[in-house]
Amino acid sequence: MAAIRANEEFCIGCRLCEVACMAQHSACKDLVKALRPGRPRPLPGTVVEWEGHRSVSISCRHCEDAPCVTACLTGAMHHREDGRVEVDREQCVGCWTCVLVCPYGAIRRGEDGHVASKCDFCPGRERPACVEACPNRALTLEVEA
Amino acid sequence: MRERQTFTLREGRAHLPADNMHYRPLNELVHAAVARGATHLRVSGVNGQRYLADGLRGDLALEIEGVPGNDLAAFMDGPSVEVFGNAQDGIGNTMNSGLVVVHGSAGDVIGYGMRGGTILIRDHAGYRVGIHMKEYAGSRPTIVVGGRAGAFLGEYMAGGLIVVLGLGAGDRPLVGDFCGTGMHGGTIAVRGRLEEAHVSPHVRVSEATDEDRALLAPQLEAYAERFEVPLALLEDERYWMLRPASNRPYGNKYAI
Amino acid sequence: MTTYTPLRSYLPPRFRVYRDDARCIRCRACETQCSFGAQRYDEEDDLLLADDGQCVGCHRCEALCPTRALRIEPNPSAYRENANWTSRDIRNLNRQAETGGVLLSGMGNDRPYPIYWDHLLLDASQVTNPSIDPLREPMELRTYLGSKPDRLEFADGRLATALEPQLMLEMPVMFSAISYGAINLNVCKALAMAASQMGIRWNTGEGGLHEDLYRYGQSAIVQVASGRFGVHLDYLETASAIEIKIGQGAKPGIGGHLPGEKVNEAVSATRMIPVGSDALSPAPQHDIYSIEDLRLLIFALKEATRYTKPVSVKIAAVHNCAAIASGIARAGADIIAIDGFRGGTGAAPTMIRDNVGIPIEFALAAVDSRLREEGIRNRVSLVVGGGIRCSADVVKAIALGADACYLATAALIAIGCTLCQQCPTGKCAWGIATNDPLLARRINPEVAAERLVNLLTGWEMEIKEMLGGMGINAIESLRGNRLRLRAIGLTDRELDILGVLPAGQ
Numbered sequence: 067m068a069a070i071r072a073n074e075e076f077c078i079g080c081r082l083c084e085v086a087c088m089a090q091h092s093a094c095k096d097l098v099k100a101l102r103p104g105r106p107r108p109l110p111g112t113v114v115e116w117e118g119h120r121s122v123s124i125s126c127r128h129c130e131d132a133p134c135v136t137a138c139l140t141g142a143m144h145h146r147e148d149g150r151v152e153v154d155r156e157q158c159v160g161c162w163t164c165v166l167v168c169p170y171g172a173i174r175r176g177e178d179g180h181v182a183s184k185c186d187f188c189p190g191r192e193r194p195a196c197v198e199a200c201p202n203r204a205l206t207l208e209v210e211a
Numbered sequence: 212m213r214e215r216q217t218f219t220l221r222e223g224r225a226h227l228p229a230d231n232m233h234y235r236p237l238n239e240l241v242h243a244a245v246a247r248g249a250t251h252l253r254v255s256g257v258n259g260q261r262y263l264a265d266g267l268r269g270d271l272a273l274e275i276e277g278v279p280g281n282d283l284a285a286f287m288d289g290p291s292v293e294v295f296g297n298a299q300d301g302i303g304n305t306m307n308s309g310l311v312v313v314h315g316s317a318g319d320v321i322g323y324g325m326r327g328g329t330i331l332i333r334d335h336a337g338y339r340v341g342i343h344m345k346e347y348a349g350s351r352p353t354i355v356v357g358g359r360a361g362a363f364l365g366e367y368m369a370g371g372l373i374v375v376l377g378l379g380a381g382d383r384p385l386v387g388d389f390c391g392t393g394m395h396g397g398t399i400a401v402r403g404r405l406e407e408a409h410v411s412p413h414v415r416v417s418e419a420t421d422e423d424r425a426l427l428a429p430q431l432e433a434y435a436e437r438f439e440v441p442l443a444l445l446e447d448e449r450y451w452m453l454r455p456a457s458n459r460p461y462g463n464k465y466a467i
Numbered sequence: 468m469t470t471y472t473p474l475r476s477y478l479p480p481r482f483r484v485y486r487d488d489a490r491c492i493r494c495r496a497c498e499t500q501c502s503f504g505a506q507r508y509d510e511e512d513d514l515l516l517a518d519d520g521q522c523v524g525c526h527r528c529e530a531l532c533p534t535r536a537l538r539i540e541p542n543p544s545a546y547r548e549n550a551n552w553t554s555r556d557i558r559n560l561n562r563q564a565e566t567g568g569v570l571l572s573g574m575g576n577d578r579p580y581p582i583y584w585d586h587l588l589l590d591a592s593q594v595t596n597p598s599i600d601p602l603r604e605p606m607e608l609r610t611y612l613g614s615k616p617d618r619l620e621f622a623d624g625r626l627a628t629a630l631e632p633q634l635m636l637e638m639p640v641m642f643s644a645i646s647y648g649a650i651n652l653n654v655c656k657a658l659a660m661a662a663s664q665m666g667i668r669w670n671t672g673e674g675g676l677h678e679d680l681y682r683y684g685q686s687a688i689v690q691v692a693s694g695r696f697g698v699h700l701d702y703l704e705t706a707s708a709i710e711i712k713i714g715q716g717a718k719p720g721i722g723g724h725l726p727g728e729k730v731n732e733a734v735s736a737t738r739m740i741p742v743g744s745d746a747l748s749p750a751p752q753h754d755i756y757s758i759e760d761l762r763l764l765i766f767a768l769k770e771a772t773r774y775t776k777p778v779s780v781k782i783a784a785v786h787n788c789a790a791i792a793s794g795i796a797r798a799g800a801d802i803i804a805i806d807g808f809r810g811g812t813g814a815a816p817t818m819i820r821d822n823v824g825i826p827i828e829f830a831l832a833a834v835d836s837r838l839r840e841e842g843i844r845n846r847v848s849l850v851v852g853g854g855i856r857c858s859a860d861v862v863k864a865i866a867l868g869a870d871a872c873y874l875a876t877a878a879l880i881a882i883g884c885t886l887c888q889q890c891p892t893g894k895c896a897w898g899i900a901t902n903d904p905l906l907a908r909r910i911n912p913e914v915a916a917e918r919l920v921n922l923l924t925g926w927e928m929e930i931k932e933m934l935g936g937m938g939i940n941a942i943e944s945l946r947g948n949r950l951r952l953r954a955i956g957l958t959d960r961e962l963d964i965l966g967v968l969p970a971g972q
Contacts, residue, residue, distance in 0.1 A: 075908060076908050076909075076911040077908070078499075078500070078898075078908060078909045079499045080496045080499055080500055080531055081494060081495065081496060081499070082494070082496055082531065082533055084494075085492065085494045085496070085533050086533070097492065097533055097534050098489075098490050098492065098534045101492035101493075101494070102492065103491075103492070103493050103513055119903075119904045119905035119908075120904075199533070201531060202908075202909060202911045202914060203911050203913065203914050204911070234770075238770055242773065261763070261766070261767075262766060262767055262770040262771075265767050265770040265771040266700060266703075266770060266771025266772060266773070268700060281763050282763055282764075282766075282767040285767040285770075285771060286698075286699070286700055286703065286767065286768070286771040288699065288700050300763075301754060301763060301767070304754060304764075304767060305691075305695050305698050305699070307699045307700065320753065320754045323695070323753060323754040324694070324695030324698065324754075326695075326698075326699060326739060339753055339754070342749075342753045342754070343693070343694060343695060343747075343749065343753070345695075345739045345740055346739070347735075347736070347739035347740065347741075348736075350739075363753075366749070366753065367747055367749050367753075369740050369741075369744070369747075370739075370740070370741070393747060393749065395744055395745060395747065396740070396741060396744060458727070458741065458743070458744040458745070459727050459744065459745050460745075464568060464569050465566075465568045465569050465570075465571040465816075465891070466562050466563055466565075466566040466567070466568030466569060466570050466571065
């Protein structure tokens with residue numbers, strides 16, 4: 067299963083990964099239209115975190131033995147057929163146990179207050195939007211040889 | 212073309228007669244001896260051959276009888292070189308470590324860009340001694356001049372120690388003009404008397420404190436022992452310490 | 468007691484930041500990327516605001532803005548037109564009035580002096596001498612730099628003459644000296660990686676060789692400059708060649724000065740000077756006061772490295788460089804590198820950068836002619852640099868007599884430099900001319916190396932095309948072959964010095 071590798075050595079903190087993720091997960095996908103100030107925008111699935119001069123973009127690792135899947139009270143958090151970890155929006159009750167349990171802090175409380183929000187590995191795209199948008203290859207796609 | 216000279220190595224020691232050889236075959240002989248495991252080499256009859264001991268490394272003692280040519284011990288890293296005679300210009304250029312001893316006077320541009328090790332000169336030295344010496348992390352180069360030194364002593368010094376003892380100087384000044392111009396690190400010590408007119412405004416002069424004297428003590432002892440001079444003669448005198456006035460002597464120069 | 472506030476500047480901003488608010492999505496990338504403090508996000512009003520006075524026109528924000536909402540332009544608010552007193556002059560006078568200091572600039576001479584490469588045209592074969600298609604036939608770009616013997620002797624069908632050490636290049640270009648400290652380790656790594664991959668060389672400049680770069684030693688030319696920073700036996704022995712730096716095109720006659728702000732732990736360790744102190748490279752090298760002294764240093768280096776590596780001497784292109792080059796060749800150098808007045812730098816006094824030195828085209832022609840006249844051209848290889856912008860410049864330089872070209876500014880532009888000339892501040896927003904770890908990480912060596920390899924690969928193909936077009940299949944047939952050049956728009960005197968015929972003849 068391919069994975070996103072975040073290289074903290076070369077992250078420049080520009081947050082274009084976040085922008086690309088939000089655009090990708092909005093209805094119209096056009097960067098300017100989707101992210102117009104004042105218009106509601108989706109939460110990004112990857113977030114840049116800082117410490118001093120160092121930064122790195124953190125997103126869900128789609129763990130094989132995902133703690134969030136184990137901890138989920140309703141079974142909303144599950145593995146898709148392709149191995150990715152996904153939230154079933156209907157089933158999620160917003161208890162936030164997954165938020166607590168994720169060792170990477172990669173899950174956030176959805177803005178609607180109800181559904182957990184995290185990276186879905188951009189289904190339908192050859193390469194996740196964040197990886198394509200990163201100007202410095204701080205996010206790369208590791209594929210199996 | 213002379214036939215290549217050979218030498219005999221006994222317990223790591225060999226004698227190489229320089230014998231009017233051009234410097235290139237002479238240096239090849241020296242390197243060949245070192246490659247065969249020499250630890251003590253005596254080179255006799257030296258008469259101006261250049262580049263002796265250049266780029267030599269490791270645990271090696273080289274004795275030079277005669278007057279070596281320019282650039283003795285340049286880029287040297289570790290060996291000790293003892294010259295029984297005067298020496299010329301360019302000794303210890305960018306030397307990294309090791310020891311050079313001159314039983315006589317030396318020429319100009321001694322220890323340029325020196326990074327470590329020690330040079331001891333019994334008598335006088337010429338111009339431009341100790342330019343851009345630098346020190347870092349425990350490696351501190353030292354030059355001791357027994358007599359006088361010429362103009363531009365310690366110019367652009369970034370680290371290290373130069374000591375001028377003034378023995379046999381008579382009435383003449385111990386250091387020449389422009390001493391310490393552009394100095395931004397390191398220390399110069401002058402024994403006895405110092406004409407401040409010779410000292411660059413980049414330098415501040417102070418009389419040696421007990422701490423300074425402790426710094427100088429090993430160098431004075433080394434000189435006294437090597438050249439058989441009474442230590443008391445060196446110690447019973449005031450010393451003037453020259454240090455940079457700023458580590459950024461050209462700090463305010465630019466319109467940024 | 469009266470206290471005084473610092474002098475207020477009367478200067479308007481040099482650049483204006485235009486933001487199309489309809490396109491701005493408040494992502495704040497411009498804010499994080501600007502290292503000069505020209506972009507700011509106002510939380511309360513949810514707006515990105517610009518402080519034009521801080522903008523230096525580096526275009527980093529513009530390049531990274533995901534919606535292309537930004538436009539950086541020279542400030543249109545202009546002084547009254549004055550051909551004698553331009554805005555540049557007015558700015559410089561004001562800055563000196565405010566600070567009392569020496570004007571300092573980064574990168575190379577940007578004044579509108581004539582560019583002689585643009586007055587030289589290349590030949591092409593037609594009819595009588597068929598051209599060669601590089602896609603069908605092999606083309607030899609391989610170049611050997613080093614001293615060539617006066618004659619070759621053979622015995623039993625083999626070469627009997629002993630050759631001096633040579634540098635083999637797969638194409639006739641190398642990366643010129645850019646010191647570690649002026650640029651950061653990521654850029655050095657990129658240059659080293661690209662040079663290794665393309666079979667050419669990179670030059671350490673006078674900052675020494677960082678321990679992480681020793682693995683690229685085989686493709687390195689190490690520099691021995693007046694400060695002797697980082698010069699020790701391992702440094703000399705790991706390299707493929709040693710270059711004695713006498714001068715550089717951006718600042719002939721004066722020394723170098725790396726400000727204390729740029730001397731961090733790693734730079735301090737590599738150069739062996741205390742953290743925060745200025746790294747001063749005096750002019751001249753104080754052990755070289757004559758050509759005889761230069762010979763001494765050349766041979767001290769050869770002796771120290773047992774004659775296994777070529778020794779190069781780098782000079783700036785100045786008035787009498789032909790005579791100087793002749794002296795250098797006779798002093799035992801294997802390579803002479805000449806840096807023209809367009810050469811770049813991390814910092815040079817503006818007056819020196821813009822007014823001292825001569826164009827590399829003339830220096831090259833003069834030196835090549837002089838060495839040939841004296842019958843000693845074979846003793847050295849000539850490498851020229853100073854504003855080599857494209858593969859056509861390289862081909863013209865070789866036709867004028869060069870063995871290879873040195874590139875530096877072109878390489879930095881390839882990895883992002885926009886020539887904003889703020890290098891001396893150490894705040895390069897592109898992460899090139901800075902050691903600030905926050906900024907230096909903007910150069911990912913793999914990305915930068917890929918860009919450099921792309922650049923050289925493109926140039927390599929173009930050089931082959933131009934050679935093939937001339938009916939030549941080996942670069943050595945072009946070397947010094949001035950008959951393959953024609954000039955346009957030059958005076959008779961200039962034609963004479965360049966040794967080139969006018970177009971039409």
